[in-house]
Amino acid sequence: MFSRDIGIDLGTANVLIHVKGKGIVLNEPSVVAMDRNTGRVLEVGEEARRMVGRTPGNIEAIRPLKDGVIADFDVTEAMLRHFIDKINVKGFFSKPKMLICCPTNITKVEQKAIKEAAEKSGGKKVYLEEEPKVAAVGAGMEIYQPSGNMVVDIGGGTTDVAVLSMGNIVTAESVKMAGDKFDVEILQYIKKEYKMLIGERTAEDIKVNVATVWKDSRHEQMDIRGRDMVSGLPRTITVYSEEVEKALREPAAMIVQAAKQVLEKTPPELSADIIDRGVILTGGGAMVHGIDQLLAEELKVPVLLAEDPMDCVAKGTGIMLENIDKIERKKIV
Numbered sequence: 001m002f003s004r005d006i007g008i009d010l011g012t013a014n015v016l017i018h019v020k021g022k023g024i025v026l027n028e029p030s031v032v033a034m035d036r037n038t039g040r041v042l043e044v045g046e047e048a049r050r051m052v053g054r055t056p057g058n059i060e061a062i063r064p065l066k067d068g069v070i071a072d073f074d075v076t077e078a079m080l081r082h083f084i085d086k087i088n089v090k091g092f093f094s095k096p097k098m099l100i101c102c103p104t105n106i107t108k109v110e111q112k113a114i115k116e117a118a119e120k121s122g123g124k125k126v127y128l129e130e131e132p133k134v135a136a137v138g139a140g141m142e143i144y145q146p147s148g149n150m151v152v153d154i155g156g157g158t159t160d161v162a163v164l165s166m167g168n169i170v171t172a173e174s175v176k177m178a179g180d181k182f183d184v185e186i187l188q189y190i191k192k193e194y195k196m197l198i199g200e201r202t203a204e205d206i207k208v209n210v211a212t213v214w215k216d217s218r219h220e221q222m223d224i225r226g227r228d229m230v231s232g233l234p235r236t237i238t239v240y241s242e243e244v245e246k247a248l249r250e251p252a253a254m255i256v257q258a259a260k261q262v263l264e265k266t267p268p269e270l271s272a273d274i275i276d277r278g279v280i281l282t283g284g285g286a287m288v289h290g291i292d293q294l295l296a297e298e299l300k301v302p303v304l305l306a307e308d309p310m311d312c313v314a315k316g317t318g319i320m321l322e323n324i325d326k327i328e329r330k331k332i333v
């Protein structure tokens, strides 16, 4: 019977859902707005994100997955079910297979609960897969060959670095430093340097429009608004690429360090392949200006940004589900 298998990138910053034959059908921030008094979920996704930093006392906008781990399991489960229900799985002809890609560091108990939540939402068979592997597949790497492929997946909460060969991870590292932490560093820099408080959204705007992690490669400026810590009044200042580059030096160095550690542990034959093929960057954090140049300089290997880096995991789930199909069909024959 016609089936529409579903792949889910359950990320710290965003949730993406890929449906076989349709492509990516949902892409929303991993945010849930709740009533603090009743515990009731008010909004999920984009609507909830608009509320971050702008809610009255009784409403809270939560990111249930923080730093690449599940900070609030019940809310994560509610969010997952909301998104699956939104794409109306129950309206599909047959119950779909689901492949979910969740943070690398979650516990066995959490894995089981995520599987159960997906099954309850209409999944026939639910698989969980490791994020860097799926990201590499989604970026078009031939990870099933006996050769070394290196991927650096810079998400919202974590950066996962992995060398893969013959379909499996050979060496890997995961650090809690990625796109969202860059926002926090920028926020803290503005606080320290200008004695001004800004919101998460403003910090992210600075990261996207002004920041760079590669010295002298970007010369932008932006007027930003916040609250003066001394007078308590609204204030506007101008920030420049050069100062943000300095503020992001340390966090960027942590990502470089994780990649170096992986290369140091990689068997020499696979290292040779990586020199030929280059390192592929995936995840939204990989779009931070200059990170490809910084890594290329530090690792002494070519570094390439994947096409649509934020979509790699979701696309990868689609490709992997087709492979599962092929394996299962072979078993039947």
Ligand SMILES: Nc1ncnc2c1ncn2[C@@H]1O[C@H](COP(=O)(O)OP(=O)(O)OP(=O)(O)O)[C@@H](O)[C@H]1O
Binding pocket: 009, 010, 011, 012, 013, 014, 015, 067, 068, 103, 154, 155, 156, 157, 158, 159, 178, 179, 180, 181, 204, 207, 208, 282, 283, 284, 285, 286, 287, 288, 289, 309, 310
């Ligand atoms: N143009 C851009 N420039 C810089 N950063 C960006 C850009 N677009 C998105 N980002 C950042 O990408 C991050 C989100 O990436 P992504 O959606 O891949 O994370 P995730 O998969 O949800 O997280 P994780 O892998 O940690 O679970 C956010 O920090 C966001 O600010």
